[in-house]
Amino acid sequence: MxxxxxxxxxxxxxxxxxxQPQTIAAPNAGKIDNLLIQEGQHVQGGQRLIQLKTEAKTQTQTTIKSTVDQAAKAQAYQKWQQDKDLHAQGFISQAAVAKSAAAYHAASQSQSVVQHTPNITQAATSTWLQAPFNGVIRPLAISHGAQVKNGQKLFVIEPDxxxxxxxxxxxxxxxxxxxxxxxxxxxxxxxxxxxxxxxxxxxxxxxxxxxxxxxxxxxxxxxxxxxxxxxxxxxxxxxxx
CATH class of the missing domain: 2.40.30.170 (Efflux pump adaptor protein, beta barrel domain)
Structure with missing residues (x-):
């Protein structure tokens, strides 16, 4: 030659x-976003068969912060001082002054604020499953749009x-x-x-x-x-x- x-x-x-015949399983949990095969179909090694999409996972993080409302504190302080002046002039009682003083001290105390912040712990992914060799698709256990679990059997491919x-x-x-x-x-x-x-x-x-x-x-x-x-x-x- x-x-x-x-x-x-x-x-x-x-x-x-x-x-040997090979069982193809889901590498992770997700949704069948594209299904390009059917039972009995002949496929080539490396050919794209199924697209598996996983949604992003989020986890809420809770934080507690202690804060003082400075505007409310300043307003309560001003009211307390005004009441002390009015009491000195004989317009209001000592009890009224004590009340405004208590309001000022309450406004000076810190308050706990709870915040809930969502954090993405796993980004959304899209994975194509490919044929490991030339062969024929046998029992096809899923359909387009189906939700699958991690490790779930999807189909078997029999080699040529x-x-x-x-x-x-x-x-x-x-x-x-x-x-x-x-x-x-x-x-x-x-x-x-x-x-x-x-x-x-x-x-x-x-x-x-x-x-x-x-x-x-x-x-x-x-x-x-x-x-x-x-x-x-x-x-x-x-x-x-």
Whole structure:
């Protein structure tokens, strides 16, 4: 098999990854804001399936402050002084003066004010749940708009195959990768050459390496490992039809 001279190659490391049906559960409590799947639907690895929205959580903080109404205190003091002058002139009784004095002392006392302040303890979040691999959606236990609990089972995804090829690529090459990109394998002893293509490209989670996946043709026997294979991805090529 010949390779065009203008193609560029990315060396990769291959290994098998076993697949089993996987139960997808809610990572936290919330509301199903978007439901993009139905039971029996085939999905691609990395495809967005469900959007889970959580509301902001608030907690009321209660504080008690002691304050003195300075305006009321000044007004009571002025009234007390006026009453003392009136008493000295014989216009009011000593009891009236005592009453205004008591009012002034009462106004001088601090009063407790209770304040209730709402504090946001958890901001509203929106999370997309994605397909972990190519497969078919089986029992779908939720509907659009439903409220779900943390850890609640949402659906099961059954893989297309029991194994897939895990492709390890240096992180520097992540911009060169795309679904449908050609993967070339060559086994020198058997002189066997094979073209595959990237079927899944999950989000990047590692600072050094990028994961991609490919499926082995069902009509060919699977090798036990890929240690004897030469493998690389071809860049600057359009996906196969």
């Amino acid at each position: 010949t390779i065009a001279t203008d193609e560029q190659h990315i060396q990769v490391v291959l290994s098998w990854e076993d697949l 195959d029991t194994q897939r090829i895990k492709i390890l690529v240096a992180q520097d090459n992540h911009q060169e990768l795309f679904i449908g990109q050609r993967l070339y394998l060559y086994e020198p002893k058997m002189q066997q050459a094979l073209w595959l293509q990237i079927s899944e490209l999950p989000p990047i989670t590692d600072k050094q390496y990028v994961l991609a996946y490919a499926l082995w043709p069902q009509d060919l026997p699977k090798p036990a490992h890929f240690e004897s294979y030469q493998a690389y991805l071809v860049t600057h090529q359009k996906p196969l039809p």
